[in-house]
Amino acid sequence: MKNSRNPDADHPSATFKVGAIALVFLVIGYQVALFVYKASVSAVVAHRDRPDTVYVVDRALAEEILSGAPAAHDREARPASSVRPGADRGVRSSVSAPDRKSSVSVRREASHSPAARALSGTFSPRRYESFPFDPNTATQEEFQRLGFSEKQAQSLVRYREKGGRFRRKADFARSFVVADSVYERLEPYIRIPRLDLNTADSAAFEALPGIGPFYAGKMVSYRRELGGYSYPEQLMDLWKFDREKYDAIADLITISHPYRYPLWTLPEDSLKLHPYIRKYAAHGIVLYRSASPRSEWSVDRLVSAGILKADQGAKLARCVTAPDR
Secondary structure (H helix, E strand, C coil), rough: CCCCCCCCCCCCCCHHHHHHHHHHHHHHHHHHHHHHHHHHHHHHHHHHCCCCCCEEEEEEHHHHHCCCCCHHHHHCCCCCCCCCCCCCCCEEEECCCCCEECCEEEEEEECHHHHHHHHHHHHHCCCCCCCEECCCCCHHHHHHHCCCCCHHHHHHHHHHHCCCCCCCCHHHHCCCCHHEEEEEHHHHHCCCCCCCCCCCCHHHHHHCCCHHHHHHHHHHHHHHHHCCCCCHHHHCCCCCHHHHHHHHCCHHEECCCCCCCCCCCCCCCHHHHCCCCCCHHHHHHHHHHCCHHHHHCHHHHHHHHCCCCCHHHHHHHHHEECCCC
């Protein structure tokens, strides 16, 4: 019995062969085009549309090129109408470190088209700086100088404009536009000022984590009663302001100029207003001052005399001024 199978079935058709060849040429053409494009970009980035000019000259001539004034030894030899390099608008010159004492290299940067400058800015290796900055106040330009792209810098600024705030360095690190490698480089330069308890208003207090309108108002009013905060832990004097709540903000607050309470000079009417003293202790302090020499004026003596309780004395001792000697 004869085999009825088509003998051409085991061989690719002519259409398939043509398609395969066309695909191969298409891939090769794409690779060639990509190579030419990259080579062109590299050339433009390196030279832009016009190559810079490099001079190797003696030091006196270099000074002439940069300043536009004839060198002393050549002042009369050169005609006054001659055009000096660097005098054209848009042309900048720079001097590199000298290879020898008598000569330097001078690069004259040519003027470039906007398209060439844009292409160079896109494909040239990004240059960055490292300098102290506050991520809550840095401008878009400063973010770009720090190494962020234009879009990344815009994203950081928009985050702040929408009410976002970087309270800690870790908050900045968690931003989706801040890569781990970038944060590691910038971490030593991040400067986020702490909130000063003696100058902040209630709105600034309210912005702290875990501090709402109630405690923000209490922090301001208690500062008024104390005359000023002497140490941050005084916040724990507030009702239900416990250690856990304090520890949550301890690294975000400070006191630039601690208040020193003038215990030994205030009259009784003023002393009784202080939260650590009140009316009874204020009268006893005035009597103690009048009956004791200045050398014996101390908070410990007030506690020993029973004028202040031990816990009152411990708190007052951290904010009281020393007596005049």
